[in-house]
Amino acid sequence: xxxxxxxxxxxxxxxxxxxxxxxxxxxxxxxxxxxxxxxxxxxxxxxxxxxxxxxxxxxxxxxxxxxxxxxxxxxxxxxxxxxxxxxxxxxxxxxxxxxxxxxxxxxxxxxxxxxxxxxxxxxxxxxxxxxxxxxxxxxxxxxxxxxxxxxxxxxxxxxxxxxxxxxxxxxxxxxxxxxxxxxxxxxxxxxxxxxxxxxxxxxxxxxxxxxxxxxxxxxxxxxxxxxxxxxxxxxxxxxxxxxxxxxxxxxxxxxxxxxxxxxxxxxxxxxxxxxxxxxxxxxxxxxxxxxxxxxxxxxxxxxxxxxxxxxxxxxxxxxxxxxxxxxxxxxxxxxxxxxxxxxxxxxxxxxxxxxxxxxxxxxxxxxxxxxxxxxxxxxxxxxxxxxxxxxxxxxxxxxxxxxxxxxxxxxxxxxxxxxxxxxxxxxxxxxxxxxxxxxxxxxxxxxxxxxxxxxxxxxxxxxxxxxxxxxxxxxxxxxxxxxxxxxxxxxxxxxxxxxxxxxxxxxxxxxxxxxxxxxxxxxxxxxxxxxxxxxxxxxxxxx
Numbered sequence: 189x190x191x192x193x194x195x196x197x198x199x200x201x202x203x204x205x206x207x208x209x210x211x212x213x214x215x216x217x218x219x220x221x222x223x224x225x226x227x228x229x230x231x232x233x234x235x236x237x238x239x240x241x242x243x244x245x246x247x248x249x250x251x252x253x254x255x256x257x258x259x260x261x262x263x264x265x266x267x268x269x270x271x272x273x274x275x276x277x278x279x280x281x282x283x284x285x286x287x288x289x290x291x292x293x294x295x296x297x298x299x300x301x302x303x304x305x306x307x308x309x310x311x312x313x314x315x316x317x318x319x320x321x322x323x324x325x326x327x328x329x330x331x332x333x334x335x336x337x338x339x340x341x342x343x344x345x346x347x348x349x350x351x352x353x354x355x356x357x358x359x360x361x362x363x364x365x366x367x368x369x370x371x372x373x374x375x376x377x378x379x380x381x382x383x384x385x386x387x388x389x390x391x392x393x394x395x396x397x398x399x400x401x402x403x404x405x406x407x408x409x410x411x412x413x414x415x416x417x418x419x420x421x422x423x424x425x426x427x428x429x430x431x432x433x434x435x436x437x438x439x440x441x442x443x444x445x446x447x448x449x450x451x452x453x454x455x456x457x458x459x460x461x462x463x464x465x466x467x468x469x470x471x472x473x474x475x476x477x478x479x480x481x482x483x484x485x486x487x488x489x490x491x492x493x494x495x496x497x498x499x500x501x502x503x504x505x506x507x508x509x510x511x512x513x514x515x516x517x518x519x520x521x522x523x524x525x526x527x528x529x530x531x532x533x534x535x536x537x538x539x540x541x542x543x544x545x546x547x548x549x550x551x552x553x554x555x556x557x558x559x560x561x562x563x564x565x566x567x568x569x570x571x572x573x574x575x576x577x578x579x580x581x582x583x584x585x586x587x588x589x590x591x592x593x594x595x596x597x598x599x600x601x602x603x604x605x606x607x608x609x610x611x612x613x614x615x616x617x618x619x620x621x622x623x624x625x626x627x628x629x630x631x632x633x634x635x636x637x638x639x640x641x642x643x644x645x646x647x648x649x650x651x652x653x654x655x656x657x658x659x660x661x662x663x664x665x666x667x668x669x670x671x672x673x674x675x676x677x678x679x680x681x682x683x684x685x686x687x688x689x690x691x692x693x694x695x696x697x698x699x700x701x702x703x704x705x706x707x708x709x710x711x712x713x714x715x716x717x718x719x720x721x722x723x724x725x726x727x728x729x730x731x
Contacts, residue, residue, distance in 0.1 A: 494650025
């Protein structure tokens with residue numbers, strides 16, 4: 189049995205980002221397209237230069253910035269070069285992740301190939317048939333070839349970055365499957381390659397000198413590159429263009445206004461051609477002051493909400509500081525399968541909002557979730573999750589669980605409700621919940637409420653976040669097992685129901701699952717009419 193990792197309090201987001209729609213005029217849209225296209229071409233050139241530099245210790249950002257300043261401005265050039273450096277670093281980390289994933293897949297297949305067909309050595313099982321073994325040998329050769337290519341690229345510092353997105357670039361060869369025409373794809377491709385982003389400056393008016401938004405008057409001014417100075421509509425000043433539409437933020441507007449008065453604000457202009465005739469959006473982002481997380485001891489003194497994340501729903505249960513489930517279980521459907529990204533994000537946000545409402549309604553101070561990361565499972569899923577139809581279905585389910593997005597959204601949305609997220613080790617939560625908690629909780633809950641193994645897993649997750657063990661306390665009579673402090677001592681002949689020895693669930697020392705017969709469901713008899721007879725009805729009929 190491996191050692192469980194200790195629980196920890198997740199850090200709150202270090203920044204904020206809000207968005208609003210811009211209802212620009214035709215003239216405004218033409219200027220934005222011209223500026224975005226010109227800066228996008230400069231960004232592509234600078235990214236190519238940065239990729240050619242590779243692993244050189246000096247990224248030559250100062251020289252690249254001076255070269256771009258001639259065709260734009262110093263501030264635009266600074267934003268372009270910084271973005272190019274970030275894209276190269278992201279591509280480098282992707283290569284490193286690919287190297288680790290290929291190495292793990294190669295190691296797993298090599299270990300299984302070392303075991304004869306149909307046999308098992310310890311925890312490593314050989315392949316079921318010679319045909320499967322031969323196919324895995326071919327796959328091993330392909331993985332080793334890909335691993336060698338990745339290592340060569342890492343040694344040379346050669347990364348792959350696609351401005352506009354690799355997925356959209358591949359759709360060019362499959363327009364029929366994407367339900368797009370060549371013109372529609374071209375519009376989306378060009379819109380994704382535009383560059384309309386300006387870093388914030390703390391010492392400047394309203395937090396940004398390149399893209400400025402007035403918090404009170406609601407106008408937006410865009411600093412024009414030197415080659416597009418003729419498009420300016422502010423004579424007598426630096427070449428800038430003021431949009432003719434008002435700019436209003438509806439979400440966290442007060443925080444944004446306060447940030448513009450005292451700090452830096454970054455702005456990003458984006459165009460989405462897929463919605464209607466095309467929509468323009470403005471994003472504002474800024475850094476938040478760090479908030480130190482509280483100690484786990486302080487959070488464990490109050491109620492917690494244990495949450496079990498699944499592919500199609502969230503299972504949750506409120507727990508007292510002593511680890512006892514309170515109230516009925518909570519089930520929140522997700523329905524994310526075969527949905528577009530925007531719909532998935534919206535439904536996930538709605539589910540998290542329901543979780544936060546439940547936590548606030550019951551006075552919880554923390555939300556306990558599993559520290560899930562299916563990266564390793566996705567890399568070696570073919571070797572560890574079974575084969576055939578069952579294995580494919582299980583891999584599809586794991587791939588559909590939004591672990592990273594759920595974790596990021598929950599941490600950000602919980603911060604607005606003054607709640608903290610506690611992450612715990614996910615080992616054996618479902619099995620221990622099914623063995624130790626599902627039977628007693630099903631007995632003590634109304635029959636109209638179904639208690640699943642996912643609800644029991646949520647109880648185990650919550651108890652682990654509270655610093656308690658998954659098993660219920662030994663030596664305590666069953667009627668008093670849900671009592672908190674001061675539980676009654678057990679009788680000498682009292683059997684510890686649902687207990688098992690040390691080790692993972694389902695081991696050789698596991699005790700039998702306790703079973704208790706439910707009370708019979710008796711139907712209420714209807715009123716009967718008395719017969720005015722001196723003998724039973726049957727006897728009277730015979731006479």
